[in-house]
Amino acid sequence: MRLQGKVSVVTGGASGIGRQTALTFAREGSKVAIVDIKREEGEKTAKEVGGAFFYCDLVQISGIAGVLDQINERFGGLDILVNCAGLANRTPIEDISEEEWDLLNNVNLKAAFFASKEACRIMKAQGTAGKIVNMASIRGLQADGRHTIYDVTKAGMLAMTRSFAVAFAKDGIKVNAVCPGYVLTPMTEHNLNRKDWYAWICERIPVGRLTEMQEVADAVLFLASDEAKGITGQQIVVDGGWTVHD
Ligand SMILES: NC(=O)c1ccc[n+]([C@@H]2O[C@H](COP(=O)([O-])OP(=O)(O)OC[C@H]3O[C@@H](n4cnc5c(N)ncnc54)[C@H](O)[C@@H]3O)[C@@H](O)[C@H]2O)c1
Secondary structure, eight states, rough: OOTTTTTEEEEEETSSSHHHHHOOOOOHHHHEEESSSSSHHHEEEEEEOOOOOEETTTGGGHHHHHHHHHHHHTTTOOOEEEOOOOOOOOOOOGGOOOHHHHHIIIIIHHHHHHHHHHHHHHHHTTTSSOOOEOOOOGGGGGOOOSSSSHHHHHHHHHHHHHHHHHHHHGGEEEEEEEEEBOOSSSTTTGGGGSHHHHHHHHHSSSSOBBBBBBHHHHHHHHHHSSSGGOOOOOOOEEEEEEEEOO
């Protein structure tokens, strides 16, 4: 088992890709803490993985340190942080309000920054090689003009990945990102109601299908495992070839 005895924290672990990551980590021997705002789903996932659920609205930055300290105490360590909680938007630039900008920034980027900062504090004190994996997106690499705030936060997450990787390399902490393409999850399922959307999107992806949650979770697992101990500050794109197709 690739994460035997490790303690992992998955933000956004109640649903979608975060939940799949939590299930995958548990199968590989990790103790898993789910941090999310969705209490019912979070507790359900925590039960499935034999771990624990910690309620946290990540917009409240002041609560993050305490939650990570609680997890550290409860499980006797903190080895892996996966920053997966996120929100998406499709508001045209002309209609974007300051509130919407702040909400997406706070959940997608600011919370990930402060969770990483606090995780590094704990990992440094622990003195063992920690791992952080940030859930970015292909939207952090390219633009379609419709997901503007989301794109900005995901590009910021990639810059943050590089910055933390360099800053904490001397402490043995490895920080990397995964950039998924389109994955059907509660965040994106509504697109299935759009006429011809599914056929259109499959057509533009070279492998001819959407990315699966497990394929993203497998990339996160690789980056969180010892197999990736020589890798830091990088991003793995899991998009079926979308971004390399002209
Ligand atoms: N689905 C895709 O196609 C896709 C593609 C690229 C990247 N991503 C990224 O993957 C991650 C997971 O997305 P998903 O598709 O599984 O969506 P999802 O909606 O199923 O999961 C997002 C999770 O984040 C949690 N969350 C949101 N706001 C929160 C807050 N304030 N505090 C605590 N938790 C909060 C939600 O409760 C939910 O459990 C996101 O960061 C998303 O941007 C998704």
